[in-house]
Amino acid sequence: MCALSRRDFVHTTALGTIAMIRTPLGPNGPQDQGWKQLRINGDRLNKHLVNLSQFGRIPEGGVNRIAFSPADIEGRGFTMQLMRDAQLEVHIDPAGNIIGRREGHLPDLPPILFGSHIDSVPEGGNYDGDLGTMAAIETAQSLAEAGYQNRHPLEVIVWCDEEGGLTGSRAITGILPEEELTDLGRDGVSLREKIRRIGGDPDRIADAKRERGEVAAYLELHVEQGRILYDQGIQVGVVEGIVGIHQYDVTIEGFANHAGTTPMNIRKNAMLTAAEIVLTVDRVVKSKPGRQVGTVGRLTLEPGAPNVVPGLVSLTVELRDLDSAKIGALWAEIHTEIDQLAEKYGTPTHYERARTNDPALSDPQIRELIAAAADDLGLSSLHMPSGAGHDAQTLAMICPVGMIFVPSVEGISHSPREFTEPEDVVNGGNVLLQTIVRLDRA
Amino acid sequence: MCALSRRDFVHTTALGTIAMIRTPLGPNGPQDQGWKQLRINGDRLNKHLVNLSQFGRIPEGGVNRIAFSPADIEGRGFTMQLMRDAQLEVHIDPAGNIIGRREGHLPDLPPILFGSHIDSVPEGGNYDGDLGTMAAIETAQSLAEAGYQNRHPLEVIVWCDEEGGLTGSRAITGILPEEELTDLGRDGVSLREKIRRIGGDPDRIADAKRERGEVAAYLELHVEQGRILYDQGIQVGVVEGIVGIHQYDVTIEGFANHAGTTPMNIRKNAMLTAAEIVLTVDRVVKSKPGRQVGTVGRLTLEPGAPNVVPGLVSLTVELRDLDSAKIGALWAEIHTEIDQLAEKYGTPTHYERARTNDPALSDPQIRELIAAAADDLGLSSLHMPSGAGHDAQTLAMICPVGMIFVPSVEGISHSPREFTEPEDVVNGGNVLLQTIVRLDRA
Numbered sequence: 001m002c003a004l005s006r007r008d009f010v011h012t013t014a015l016g017t018i019a020m021i022r023t024p025l026g027p028n029g030p031q032d033q034g035w036k037q038l039r040i041n042g043d044r045l046n047k048h049l050v051n052l053s054q055f056g057r058i059p060e061g062g063v064n065r066i067a068f069s070p071a072d073i074e075g076r077g078f079t080m081q082l083m084r085d086a087q088l089e090v091h092i093d094p095a096g097n098i099i100g101r102r103e104g105h106l107p108d109l110p111p112i113l114f115g116s117h118i119d120s121v122p123e124g125g126n127y128d129g130d131l132g133t134m135a136a137i138e139t140a141q142s143l144a145e146a147g148y149q150n151r152h153p154l155e156v157i158v159w160c161d162e163e164g165g166l167t168g169s170r171a172i173t174g175i176l177p178e179e180e181l182t183d184l185g186r187d188g189v190s191l192r193e194k195i196r197r198i199g200g201d202p203d204r205i206a207d208a209k210r211e212r213g214e215v216a217a218y219l220e221l222h223v224e225q226g227r228i229l230y231d232q233g234i235q236v237g238v239v240e241g242i243v244g245i246h247q248y249d250v251t252i253e254g255f256a257n258h259a260g261t262t263p264m265n266i267r268k269n270a271m272l273t274a275a276e277i278v279l280t281v282d283r284v285v286k287s288k289p290g291r292q293v294g295t296v297g298r299l300t301l302e303p304g305a306p307n308v309v310p311g312l313v314s315l316t317v318e319l320r321d322l323d324s325a326k327i328g329a330l331w332a333e334i335h336t337e338i339d340q341l342a343e344k345y346g347t348p349t350h351y352e353r354a355r356t357n358d359p360a361l362s363d364p365q366i367r368e369l370i371a372a373a374a375d376d377l378g379l380s381s382l383h384m385p386s387g388a389g390h391d392a393q394t395l396a397m398i399c400p401v402g403m404i405f406v407p408s409v410e411g412i413s414h415s416p417r418e419f420t421e422p423e424d425v426v427n428g429g430n431v432l433l434q435t436i437v438r439l440d441r442a
Numbered sequence: 443m444c445a446l447s448r449r450d451f452v453h454t455t456a457l458g459t460i461a462m463i464r465t466p467l468g469p470n471g472p473q474d475q476g477w478k479q480l481r482i483n484g485d486r487l488n489k490h491l492v493n494l495s496q497f498g499r500i501p502e503g504g505v506n507r508i509a510f511s512p513a514d515i516e517g518r519g520f521t522m523q524l525m526r527d528a529q530l531e532v533h534i535d536p537a538g539n540i541i542g543r544r545e546g547h548l549p550d551l552p553p554i555l556f557g558s559h560i561d562s563v564p565e566g567g568n569y570d571g572d573l574g575t576m577a578a579i580e581t582a583q584s585l586a587e588a589g590y591q592n593r594h595p596l597e598v599i600v601w602c603d604e605e606g607g608l609t610g611s612r613a614i615t616g617i618l619p620e621e622e623l624t625d626l627g628r629d630g631v632s633l634r635e636k637i638r639r640i641g642g643d644p645d646r647i648a649d650a651k652r653e654r655g656e657v658a659a660y661l662e663l664h665v666e667q668g669r670i671l672y673d674q675g676i677q678v679g680v681v682e683g684i685v686g687i688h689q690y691d692v693t694i695e696g697f698a699n700h701a702g703t704t705p706m707n708i709r710k711n712a713m714l715t716a717a718e719i720v721l722t723v724d725r726v727v728k729s730k731p732g733r734q735v736g737t738v739g740r741l742t743l744e745p746g747a748p749n750v751v752p753g754l755v756s757l758t759v760e761l762r763d764l765d766s767a768k769i770g771a772l773w774a775e776i777h778t779e780i781d782q783l784a785e786k787y788g789t790p791t792h793y794e795r796a797r798t799n800d801p802a803l804s805d806p807q808i809r810e811l812i813a814a815a816a817d818d819l820g821l822s823s824l825h826m827p828s829g830a831g832h833d834a835q836t837l838a839m840i841c842p843v844g845m846i847f848v849p850s851v852e853g854i855s856h857s858p859r860e861f862t863e864p865e866d867v868v869n870g871g872n873v874l875l876q877t878i879v880r881l882d883r884a
Contacts, residue, residue: 224703225700225702225703226699226700226702226703226704226705227703227704227708228703228705231708243702245702245749247748257853257854258667258668258829258830258853258855258856259735259737259739259760259762259829260667260668260685260687260735260762260828260829260830260831261666261667261668261669261670261828261829261830261853261855262668262669262735262829262853263668263670263733263735264724264727264728264735264736265728266669266673269724269737271720271738271739271741272720272721272724274717274720275716275717275718275720275721276717276721278713278714278716278717279714279717279718279721282706282711282714285706286706286707291705293701293702293704293705293706294706295701295711295748295749295750295751296713296752297701297713297743297745297746297747297748297749297750297751297752298743298746298747298748299713299741299743299746299752300746301739301740301741303739304739304740304741304742305739305740306689306737306739306740306758306760306796307687307737307739307760308737308739308856309737309739310738310739310741316748318701318748318749320701320702354748386702386703387700387701387702387703387704388700388702388703389702411699411700411703411704412699413700413703414700414750
């Protein structure tokens with residue numbers, strides 16, 4: 001789907017230059033359109049993805065590359081070598097993020113950041129994070145090979161511990177609480193110690209912080225992790241923003257009793273209330289126009305035996321939307337109904353907000369640049385929210401951000417079955433490259 | 443509430459005889475009503491219950507006296523001594539049941555069996571099983587002390603492993619499958635080995651079997667384990683039968699997907715189907731007149747994270763009633779609705795029968811004897827089903843059975859908080875004694 005076939009690419013880059021580029025690639029004014037012909041090396045990008053997938057490989061074909069694990073550390077070593085091959089100057093910041101810098105020729109401009117992560121969820125796939133990271137390095141390498149003279153410094157960044165809670169990006173924006181560094185995790189090891197293991201310097205973590213104005217923009221390519229693009233056959237998603245997430249823990253108190261000896265009319269069955277809540281969340285969320293989602297994905301009941309009336313149910317209601325006010329209105333409607341259900345079933349019900357991520361909108365100008373890049377590449381695109389969280393949502397606190405999505409086959413993610421077609425990998429890399437160049441020249 | 447005050451009892455039994463009994467206590471014809479004055483020693487019975495509660499005692503006040511555990515074996519030792527004190531001839535049958543026999547003076551009559559169990563559920567209470575066992579021994583002791591001449595042999599029986607699955611009573615009726623003896627339990631020990639540990643002889647287990655006609659009747663006193671008697675302030679329950687139990691395991695297949703990236707309208711959310719099933723079971727069971735009960739007490743969902751659409755739900759529907767046909771009709775209605783829900787939500791749903799206990803009706807004549815005994819003792823009584831399972835349901839395969847219930851405070855059972863008032867303990871013991879004598883004379 002890209003302007004050059006993949007075979008052309010391999011051939012031309014083997015010659016150390018890019019075919020069809022006739023003018024120097026510096027920012028020589030609006031009349032110089034040579035940069036528009038810049039393309040990544042798609043075969044190399046797909047090969048790097050395959051190579052990275054060997055670190056933490058599991059029999060099912062995906063990876064166990066949990067942040068700070070040996071597989072993660074080995075994968076970081078491999079990634080740093082690729083960055084050096086791409087002529088980037090590589091260092092690990094105090095928070096454990098890997099940064100590869102290419103200086104710009106206007107030294108006073110703030111850097112453009114772009115990248116992703118290589119850590120995975122347990123039994124994760126080979127595209128979530130990996131694609132954005134390898135494509136960012138490929139972009140840098142293609143620019144270097146083409147002799148592109150960037151005005152801004154370019155920084156390829158590999159975030160530390162994205163899946164564990166956006167650790168690296170929260171450190172860079174200064175919102176990682178000290179107690180998170182100190183508390184011992186389930187494995188008995190503190191985050192402080194883990195950051196040290198991967199070459200960070202937790203005692204100097206404040207030095208990793210970037211202030212507003214110190215970063216020109218942040219851009220990230222990612223697989224959609226949903227099936228909107230896949231189902232609609234669209235090649236590129238222009239992310240409007242990362243949805244806010246509100247989670248509420250709900251506890252329903254019934255009374256556990258013998259299911260044989262307790263007549264129906266005197267039961268306090270917490271599971272009946274819970275079942276109605278599950279259906280209420282679905283009904284209320286679907287009753288409004290828009291792309292909000294609402295889910296009860298966690299539900300446990302006690303004691304949980306077939307012959308005992310459930311005495312206690314605990315569940316989590318999760319609501320997501322790009323608009324915080326809309327989430328608030330949905331929850332107001334849901335919790336009013338929950339109160340009525342608690343009354344109806346005689347099962348006192350409590351709730352507390354367990355987690356709040358505010359929505360993070362992407363920068364409208366960057367959206368336009370992404371859409372224009374896709375358009376120039378002959379790729380179809382769609383403006384859409386990101387239902388999943390990403391480091392970009394944290395970066396949005398200090399700089400304009402943008403995200404590019406490519407399709408996930410069948411929308412499968414966080415699974416060894418996660419897959420993105422090699423063609424879509426190349427498309428994403430080219431949109432990233434072209435958007436970086438446009439940002440640099442903007 | 444009994445005809446003599448408790449103080450009178452202690453006094454009179456200390457003299458080795460029963461006050462107010464003026465004629466010999468043999469079955470000297472219908473004109474001899476002396477046996478009607480027979481009473482148990484209520485203080486002694488309550489004291490024995492307290493003493494038994496020390497074996498396997500837990501800090502919360504109940505017991506961990508799982509069958510075959512050291513606490514169970516110690517408790518059995520204590521119980522066998524009480525049986526010998528009650529002038530019973532004690533042996534352990536090949537299945538591990540403790541049997542204490544008092545010969546009758548008409549040697550050709552089959553024995554009347556009565557008793558219960560002393561094993562408990564994990565963190566159980568001090569009345570479930572214990573009451574019936576101690577009251578049976580107390581009955582034997584009171585009869586011995588009063589010089590009562592029984593026609594039938596009387597056998598006090600302490601069932602092996604009631605809570606683990608009516609093991610001892612299934613052995614006596616010949617329905618304990620060989621593979622249950624051989625299979626290794628979760629603890630890696632076979633039932634065969636466990637029965638050996640408590641003095642049984644699993645190689646000769648067939649010898650424990652009693653044929654139809656070899657037992658005159660089986661009678662058991664038990665705490666209700668529900669709150670019908672407690673709520674209505676009634677002293678004695680005349681059990682009409684032990685309800686049948688049908689359990690169906692239901693599996694609902696949705697598709698696990700990212701709760702942020704999967705639009706509401708393309709989800710296959712197994713939990714929505716499950717919630718409707720939970721409410722359907724409750725609605726259908728309540729829609730018919732009668733005392734049937736229906737419960738979803740077990741429900742698990744996968745993967746069970748707040749941010750993942752539930753992909754798989756597994757739950758158990760349990761239905762109980764005295765009438766198998768009624769259970770069948772309820773399930774037919776429920777599974778028709780389940781099929782419709784599976785269709786509605788696009789979540790294929792499978793079910794299989796996981797357990798079937800047929801209802802076991804008590805003998806109408808024994809019911810009458812129990813009610814008459816209660817009446818003569820000045821106790822209020824109510825005919826009612828047993829919603830819980832008991833060894834009596836197995837015995838019903840080979841002989842007429844009867845069960846006597848006394849109130850459980852607040853209906854609490856299988857809990858350290860299980861409690862029955864000492865007065866109700868004494869009432870139950872007296873109804874047991876009076877019913878045994880009536881059975882013997884019938």
